[in-house]
Amino acid sequence: GELGLNGTVKGVPGMLSLMECAKKRGFSRVFLPEENLAEAELIEGIDAYAVTDLSELVKILKEPEASVRKRQRTIPKIRLNRYTVDFSDVNGQPLLRRAAEIAAAGMHNMLIVGPAGSGKTMVAKRMPTILPSLGLAESIEISKVYSVCRLLGEGRPLIGERPFRAPHHTVTPQALTGGGTRPKPGEISLATGGILFLDELPEMSRAALESLRQPLEERAVTVSRVGYTVSYPADFQLVAAMNLCRCGAFPLPRCTCTPNERKHYLSRVSGPLLDRIDLCVETAAASYADIAGCGKNESSAAMRERVENARKIQEARFAGLDIRCNAQMSGGHVRRFCTPGPREAKLLEDIFEKFGLSARTYDRLLKVSRTIADLAGSERIEGVHLSEALSFIRVKEAYWGA
Numbered sequence: 096g097e098l099g100l101n102g103t104v105k106g107v108p109g110m111l112s113l114m115e116c117a118k119k120r121g122f123s124r125v126f127l128p129e130e131n132l133a134e135a136e137l138i139e140g141i142d143a144y145a146v147t148d149l150s151e152l153v154k155i156l157k158e159p160e161a162s163v164r165k166r167q168r169t170i171p172k173i174r175l176n177r178y179t180v181d182f183s184d185v186n187g188q189p190l191l192r193r194a195a196e197i198a199a200a201g202m203h204n205m206l207i208v209g210p211a212g213s214g215k216t217m218v219a220k221r222m223p224t225i226l227p228s229l230g231l232a233e234s235i236e237i238s239k240v241y242s243v244c245r246l247l248g249e250g251r252p253l254i255g256e257r258p259f260r261a262p263h264h265t266v267t268p269q270a271l272t273g274g275g276t277r278p279k280p281g282e283i284s285l286a287t288g289g290i291l292f293l294d295e296l297p298e299m300s301r302a303a304l305e306s307l308r309q310p311l312e313e314r315a316v317t318v319s320r321v322g323y324t325v326s327y328p329a330d331f332q333l334v335a336a337m338n339l340c341r342c343g344a345f346p347l348p349r350c351t352c353t354p355n356e357r358k359h360y361l362s363r364v365s366g367p368l369l370d371r372i373d374l375c376v377e378t379a380a381a382s383y384a385d386i387a388g389c390g391k392n393e394s395s396a397a398m399r400e401r402v403e404n405a406r407k408i409q410e411a412r413f414a415g416l417d418i419r420c421n422a423q424m425s426g427g428h429v430r431r432f433c434t435p436g437p438r439e440a441k442l443l444e445d446i447f448e449k450f451g452l453s454a455r456t457y458d459r460l461l462k463v464s465r466t467i468a469d470l471a472g473s474e475r476i477e478g479v480h481l482s483e484a485l486s487f488i489r490v491k492e493a494y495w496g497a
Contacts, residue, residue, distance in 0.1 A: 096128035102149040106130035108279075109243040111235065114138040126152055133252040134242060137235055175234060175255045178224045182395040185221065187385025188214050194376035194487060196398050199225045200405035201466030202420035204311065204333040204371060206296070208494065209378030211343035215336035219292045222334055223257040224395035226289070227403050237288040240280050240328065258289030258331075264298040268306040274318045278325050283310050286331035296337040297363035304368055307333070311371045314423075333372070337364070339494065347380060361494055373422060373459050375491035405469040421466045426458055433461040435476055442478050446485060450492065460484050 096104040107113075110131040117125050118141040126144050127135055135143035146152045185192060191207065195218055198205040207215040229237075238254045241247050247254070262270065262282045273281035283291060293299065310316040310329035317326045340357045344350040352360070409420055412432060418424060424432065435443055447457060463484035464476045471480070 096131070096146075098149060104128045104146050104148055104152070108245045109239070110134040111137060111239045111242045114141060114143070115239075117141060126155070134238075134247070137238075137252060175229050175231070176257075178256055178395070180221050181224060182218075182221050182398055183392045185214060185217060185392060186387075187381050188218065188378060191215075191218050191376055191378050192393070192398075194374055195222060196225060196402060197463065197466055197470065197487075198222070198332070198334070198374050199398075200402045200470050201373075201409070201462065202332050202422040203373035203463060203466065204422070205335070205374040205376065206369075206372045206491070207334070207336040207376055207378060208339055208490070210345065210347050210380055211338055213378040213380055215378055216292075216294055219290070219294075219334045219336060220259060220261075221395060222290045222292075222332075223259050225398040225402050226257050226332075227406050228399070229255070229257055229288070233288060236328075240284050240287055244279050244285065246285070258286050259292065260286040260290070260331075261292040261294065264293070264295040266299070266303055268300070268302045271303055272306050272310070272316050272318055273325075273327050274320060278318060278320070278323060280327045281316070283307070283316050283329045283331060284327040287328045289331060291331045291333050293333070293335040294337075296335045297360055301363070301365070304365065308367055308371065335372070364495075366495070369491060369495060370455055372491070373463055374487045376487055377490050401470055404472075405466065408469045408472075421462050421469070424458075424462055424465075429458045429461050433465050433476060435461075435481075439476055439478055439481060442481055446481070450485075450489070452488075456488060456492075460488055463487060 097107050099105055104127075106128040110127065111134050114125060114135045115138055118138060122141060124142045124144065125135065126146055129145040129147050132143060132145040144155070146155070182192065182195075191214065194205060194207075197203065199222060207219065209215060234253055234255065237258060238247060238252070241254055260282050266282065269275070269281065271281050271283050273279060273284055296304070310331075311333060314328070314330045315326055316329040317324065339345040339361070340350055340352040341360050342351050345352060345357060406420070413419055416428075418428065443457075443460075446452065446460070452460065460481070461476070461484075464480045467480040467483055468474075468476050473480070
């Protein structure tokens with residue numbers, strides 16, 4: 096803990112990580128500040144004793160048998176997976192809902208494009224609600240990052256839902272990756288286990304966007320400064336949204352931007368970053384019937400059930416490997432797990448030749464197809480799965496070129 100001038104022992108950040116480190120090094124007992132006790136008791140296999148000041152600790156060390164009493168370890172009663180938003184709130188946009196489900200099932204990064212006010216942000220905010228349910232072990236791993244940043248809050252030693260981080264488009268590269276005089280994780284690490292949502296993507300600085308490339312590949316971010324080098328987790332799913340022009344109206348008739356202005360606006364998103372995005376879906380302007388909420392909307396719980404079933408298939412497929420989702424497959428994994436049948440191979444050849452796909456886009460097409468097949472419970476990738484995956488690939492190619 097932190098020792099005050101009057102002898103009091105104050106709380107410190109990162110107690111979850113400190114306790115786990117002490118356990119790995121063979122310690123069986125730890126004395127810590129009272130305010131950190133709830134966090135410390137989450138780590139099993141090591142006893143935690145709270146002290147309020149230095150004199151209390153001295154007394155314990157002098158007379159351990161008389162002063163130290165075994166504490167009963169208690170797990171905080173925190174209900175997991177309680178969200179305040181739901182996909183049942185989303186009216187219309189069936190294609191966008193379908194893309195969100197595919198992205199969640201395979202942990203694919205997704206870009207949503209379309210005119211302002213068409214529901215891009217609304218869907219993105221609900222993405223955590225359809226990700227696989229959060230368990231206690233994963234909740235503790237996520238809470239470690241928040242503990243280091245002092246973001247758990249009083250009486251809340253555990254993160255109970257998947258993170259959703261949505262930094263403003265003026266965010267700096269350091270705020271995304273972490274660092275500082277006293278280094279701490281950035282937005283990328285705070286989104287671990289959940290969603291990093293970047294709205295108004297072209298309005299972000301080029302340096303901030305390029306800082307995402309390495310974490311998206313390695314699922315970790317390394318920050319190197321003059322006095323230190325640290326690594327933080329970055330196992331997040333990227334969901335980005337953007338308009339197709341500066342005025343935000345394209346492709347609606349009221350758009351006032353010229354073709355050159357639209358081209359310049361789109362060019363602010365680099366090719367290497369786009370290469371790390373598997374799905375691109377275009378929204379449409381909402382109709383009156385959509386806004387009025389005619390019809391019954393499917394809930395997040397129903398969508399999450401299908402996502403969890405698809406994830407279970409992937410866990411069995413990748414058992415013993417260092418990956419767990421289709422989006423994490425390398426080229427070798429794609430050749431091994433996404434082998435098409437004779438008819439599908441001919442369709443793939445036709446698609447490759449007709450649309451002039453690159454090798455990277457070809458792999459991405461197969462990975463998304465594999466996820467669609469998993470959602471359908473199909474062992475093989477079929478033509479219908481390839482066609483649907485191609486529709487999400489072609490949106491990006493249409494605006495940024497093959």
